[in-house]
Amino acid sequence: MGGDQGERTAVLPLAELPALVAAEEGAAEEGAAERPRWVWDDTRAWYPALLRAGVRVERCVDLRLCHAILRNSTLTAGTALATAAPGPWDTALDLLEEPAAGHTAHTALFELDQPEPPALDDRRDSRSELFAQEAAVAASTDPRRLRLLLAAESAGALIGVELQHAGLPYSADRHDDLLTELLGPRPTFGRPPVLEELARDVRARLDSPDLNPDSPPDVLKALQRAGVMATSTRSWELRKLEHPVIEPLLRYKKLSRLLTANGWTWLDAWVHDGRFRPDYVPGGVVTGRWATRGGGALQLPRQVRGAVVADPGWKLVVADAAQLEPRVLTGLSGDQAMAAAGRGKDLYEGIVASGAVDERAHAKVAMLGAMYGATTGESGRLMPRLTRAFPRAIRLVEDAARAGERGEKVTSRLGRSSPLPGPAWDAAQSAASASDSTAADERRARSQARDWGRFTRNFVVQASAAEWALCWMAELRNRLTALAPGTALTESPHLVYFLHDEVIVHTPADRADEVAAAVHASAAQAGRLLFGAFPVEFPVTAAIVDSYGEAK
DNA sequence: CACGGGTGCGCG
DNA sequence: AAAGCGCGCACCCGTG
Numbered sequence: 001m002g003g004d005q006g007e008r009t010a011v012l013p014l015a016e017l018p019a020l021v022a023a024e025e026g027a028a029e030e031g032a033a034e035r036p037r038w039v040w041d042d043t044r045a046w047y048p049a050l051l052r053a054g055v056r057v058e059r060c061v062d063l064r065l066c067h068a069i070l071r072n073s074t075l076t077a078g079t080a081l082a083t084a085a086p087g088p089w090d091t092a093l094d095l096l097e098e099p100a101a102g103h104t105a106h107t108a109l110f111e112l113d114q115p116e117p118p119a120l121d122d123r124r125d126s127r128s129e130l131f132a133q134e135a136a137v138a139a140s141t142d143p144r145r146l147r148l149l150l151a152a153e154s155a156g157a158l159i160g161v162e163l164q165h166a167g168l169p170y171s172a173d174r175h176d177d178l179l180t181e182l183l184g185p186r187p188t189f190g191r192p193p194v195l196e197e198l199a200r201d202v203r204a205r206l207d208s209p210d211l212n213p214d215s216p217p218d219v220l221k222a223l224q225r226a227g228v229m230a231t232s233t234r235s236w237e238l239r240k241l242e243h244p245v246i247e248p249l250l251r252y253k254k255l256s257r258l259l260t261a262n263g264w265t266w267l268d269a270w271v272h273d274g275r276f277r278p279d280y281v282p283g284g285v286v287t288g289r290w291a292t293r294g295g296g297a298l299q300l301p302r303q304v305r306g307a308v309v310a311d312p313g314w315k316l317v318v319a320d321a322a323q324l325e326p327r328v329l330t331g332l333s334g335d336q337a338m339a340a341a342g343r344g345k346d347l348y349e350g351i352v353a354s355g356a357v358d359e360r361a362h363a364k365v366a367m368l369g370a371m372y373g374a375t376t377g378e379s380g381r382l383m384p385r386l387t388r389a390f391p392r393a394i395r396l397v398e399d400a401a402r403a404g405e406r407g408e409k410v411t412s413r414l415g416r417s418s419p420l421p422g423p424a425w426d427a428a429q430s431a432a433s434a435s436d437s438t439a440a441d442e443r444r445a446r447s448q449a450r451d452w453g454r455f456t457r458n459f460v461v462q463a464s465a466a467e468w469a470l471c472w473m474a475e476l477r478n479r480l481t482a483l484a485p486g487t488a489l490t491e492s493p494h495l496v497y498f499l500h501d502e503v504i505v506h507t508p509a510d511r512a513d514e515v516a517a518a519v520h521a522s523a524a525q526a527g528r529l530l531f532g533a534f535p536v537e538f539p540v541t542a543a544i545v546d547s548y549g550e551a552k
Numbered sequence: 553c554a555c556g557g558g559t560g561c562g563c564g
Numbered sequence: 565a566a567a568g569c570g571c572g573c574a575c576c577c578g579t580g
Binding site: 214215216217260261286289292293296298365369370371374375377378379454458462 | 565566567568569570571572573574575576577
Binding site: 216217232233234235253254257261262289296297298299300301302303324325462465499500501502 | 561564
């Protein structure tokens, strides 16, 4: 429970924890005590049971997530925590989890690797870890930013568990209707009727009665036999070709994708009692973005978003940050010209108005190219114009790319650093600089260096954008709690979805306007937290709707 | 039969 | 190699 003076120690049965947490949080609610910040090894291990017991936690330190940040950050380089040999806090979460009952193969593997796995508590000492982390932050080159990052990351961990607990309101009936409309009735086995008919059509038009349309190699061969000069079966490539089979084949691929990714099987597995409950993994991506495990929540196709429906008497507030990454780049680089281009309007229109490019689509493709490292094509051609108009912003991503090419780390706004390239990368660079290096060695080394440079170029922007989004969401969470203090999570406005630069709040209809206001205020606050007084704006849209499909 | 790489496509 | 970043997931198919 933190490094407070006047320490109290209590050992209690697990079953009594919810009551203790509730008492401490409740005391803070009534102003009788300081708000606790719960310190634990892993939010995903502790918080779900508390929520099930009806207990919410306002603040925490997720030691596992914070450790990962501090271990690798350039701001804490040289601290004891960063230089220590790898320990239990560096072990992947999966290896520490209890193997699920019945998964004997997993158990066997586990025992093979670690004959006598010690108990969790022996391996991870949360007290000493907390002190080590506090020392590392205090000794860092920017404690303020790191503290903010660790707080935001930990808030994200709480939110991830709360999102799963609440679930995204989801109408299985609407989803089923959509599937039936597009694919025909659900078959007990084999392809749905519409897909079967399309498969028949494709086979006929290619004169290949045995063709398996799900096998790209088969399809490619059949296309070539029919005289279609395709080199792959990717949709974007097929679309450019002329042949009577192309249209039904594309339709087959699109519907087949819907069936396999979000068909009835997905519905059965992931939607229960009117809620879609994916497993969010905060910090699951190197850049600090979230990942999901199962359910594919971050790839929910636009096609099915109409099935996300508010409960009767409730609304969804669907909020989206406009042009988040270029705006984050603006703040990172302190580019006044780009800040002006984004002030009070669509950033891409602002770039057009600045005279740098002719039309919005060009502004967008040029900005994406700058942040992703495009060298050829339209995007590459637009780069010089962008560089002339916004030299500071472009220099920032170019510098990040050069650092990556040299094999160095780069660091986000709040202090998350990129990983170093692996041994294969080092070996390739060494081979190229050896006295007996071949032209092929040098080509390979240069190519890999550029690849890594594109990664680090994008890392600074994507990681900082992820930090903005965390701050936005954490701030919003606090404001939502304040709208209805003391109520259970799902009885008052609460977050139900997060998608990189987008959130959805489920709210009683009569609070929707307040929620929308909170969404805007939180975005402004996130901008100040990351970039202080620098005048970069972060406009967000907040649509009050009954269904996700109505937004945008 | 299990696995893992490759392919393709959904999202930002 | 779509034009470049970050992902997850389902499927095919060759390999052991």
